[in-house]
Amino acid sequence: MDVVVGISEYAVSSDPDDTLITYSLGSCVGLVLHDPVAGIGGLLHAMMPVSTADPGKAAMTPAMYVDTGAARMLQEMFDRGATRPNLSAWVVGAANQLDSDNLFRIGARNHAIVRKVLWKNGILIADEETGGSISRTVTLEVGDGRAFVKSSGGVRELRPPRTR
Amino acid sequence: MNILLVDDSDIIRSMIKRTIVLSGLSVGTVHEAANGKEALAVMRDEWVDLVLADLNMPVMDGAEMLSAMREDPDTARMPVIIVSTEGATQRIDDLSSRGVSAWVRKPFTPEEIRDVILGVTGSWETDPATDESLDRIFGHVMETFAYSFPEPLRSGETPTPDGDVVCAEIDFVGAISGALSVAAPGALCRDIAAGLLGLEPDDAEAATRGADTLAEVLNITAGHLCTDIEPHTPTHLRPPTAARMAPDEWQAFCEAPRTRMYLIDEHPVAVRLDLRPTSARA
Numbered sequence: 001m002d003v004v005v006g007i008s009e010y011a012v013s014s015d016p017d018d019t020l021i022t023y024s025l026g027s028c029v030g031l032v033l034h035d036p037v038a039g040i041g042g043l044l045h046a047m048m049p050v051s052t053a054d055p056g057k058a059a060m061t062p063a064m065y066v067d068t069g070a071a072r073m074l075q076e077m078f079d080r081g082a083t084r085p086n087l088s089a090w091v092v093g094a095a096n097q098l099d100s101d102n103l104f105r106i107g108a109r110n111h112a113i114v115r116k117v118l119w120k121n122g123i124l125i126a127d128e129e130t131g132g133s134i135s136r137t138v139t140l141e142v143g144d145g146r147a148f149v150k151s152s153g154g155v156r157e158l159r160p161p162r163t164r
Numbered sequence: 165m166n167i168l169l170v171d172d173s174d175i176i177r178s179m180i181k182r183t184i185v186l187s188g189l190s191v192g193t194v195h196e197a198a199n200g201k202e203a204l205a206v207m208r209d210e211w212v213d214l215v216l217a218d219l220n221m222p223v224m225d226g227a228e229m230l231s232a233m234r235e236d237p238d239t240a241r242m243p244v245i246i247v248s249t250e251g252a253t254q255r256i257d258d259l260s261s262r263g264v265s266a267w268v269r270k271p272f273t274p275e276e277i278r279d280v281i282l283g284v285t286g287s288w289e290t291d292p293a294t295d296e297s298l299d300r301i302f303g304h305v306m307e308t309f310a311y312s313f314p315e316p317l318r319s320g321e322t323p324t325p326d327g328d329v330v331c332a333e334i335d336f337v338g339a340i341s342g343a344l345s346v347a348a349p350g351a352l353c354r355d356i357a358a359g360l361l362g363l364e365p366d367d368a369e370a371a372t373r374g375a376d377t378l379a380e381v382l383n384i385t386a387g388h389l390c391t392d393i394e395p396h397t398p399t400h401l402r403p404p405t406a407a408r409m410a411p412d413e414w415q416a417f418c419e420a421p422r423t424r425m426y427l428i429d430e431h432p433v434a435v436r437l438d439l440r441p442t443s444a445r446a
């Protein structure tokens with residue numbers, strides 16, 4: 001079943017028939033996590049970098065912010081059996097917003113914060129497709145842990161972790 | 165694989181170390197040094213397979229360290245990854261000509277460090293051609309000296325030898341560097357010794373010469389293997405050593421990923437080749 005993840009939402013699934021999907025990531029950042037051992041996947045579509053900007057809003061909608069959203073999704077995955085060493089992580093989106101002079105650099109900030117959260121959690125990014133000024137769609141097949149990014153440039157499978 | 169991190173910033177060393185652990189690289193020990201001089205001392209005393217080094221450091225900088233390494237046969241071809249703020253193309257070209265395997269410019273992300281290390285070490289996975297050389301050369305030596313034919317064991321199970329086990333080891337440095345070790349039942353070593361010396365297998369002298377014989381078989385195998393892999397540049401073989409091996413050591417030796425198992429006259433024999441990477445191979 002397709003599980004659509006909206007803006008400021010995340011989804012965690014351990015149904016091998018599920019495909020998690022989020023559309024049109026611009027400066028928003030998509031974080032895809034998968035644990036093949038626990039058979040669990042997660043997808044976050046966060047809009048803004050840090051929750052300190054508006055703690056009230058972050059409490060209501062943690063997935064709006066990268067820091068709270070990633071932490072919440074990670075915790076839920078750990079609660080459901082995922083472990084850090086088994087997690088594959090992919091990062092998609094974080095494009096340069098075409099606002100006036102790209103003043104707030106939202107995409108770059110979202111990217112930096114997602115990297116920070118992952119590094120803190122001891123998770124290296126297996127592959128990413130970020131930056132530029134295009135809109136991207138990302139999917140995760142929970143059953144086999146394959147992640148794909150789709151944009152005007154076509155569809156590409158994100159590389160699995162390069163571990164031995 | 166043992167890695168040496170050379171940077172005067174312990175923050176950078178810690179960050180790279182964490183990245184290495186998270187990368188899932190099969191790393192033995194991560195050594196650290198705060199400058200080139202300390203690093204050379206570590207390389208003298210410890211087994212190092214890969215060096216990640218900064219350039220600008222007090223006492224001895226990375227370029228001086230690299231020059232010293234290249235003059236010492238033990239480290240002449242050790243792979244070095246430079247992790248530095250340096251961006252001047254002339255300096256980069258100059259150092260690259262001295263055998264730098266890769267460059268990472270600060271600041272870097274953990275993922276960049278991981279990718280560069282994997283890029284440099286990726287080609288070090290056991291080369292099937294090397295396994296084939298080992299089978300062939302070990303077979304040749306055993307045939308000539310021991311009148312027997314090692315059969316490679318393909319199954320995953322580890323046979324337990326009857327009686328004592330002897331393990332011989334030899335290190336070599338030069339065009340290629342590494343170690344070759346062999347573990348064999350004492351009974352087989354005695355048989356080989358008896359065959360070589362023209363004695364009866366139950367002769368008391370054969371019993372005392374078993375371990376030395378195994379060491380010599382290893383010595384000859386290693387010599388041939390080195391010239392087989394690198395026919396032109398010489399490799400220096402250090403004197404082999406041989407010692408008794410405990411049953412749990414045998415088990416661990418046989419289960420190591422690079423160990424190849426053979427059956428010789430019904431005896432299980434384990435041979436392990438650890439090739440130290442060199443900058444030329446990387």
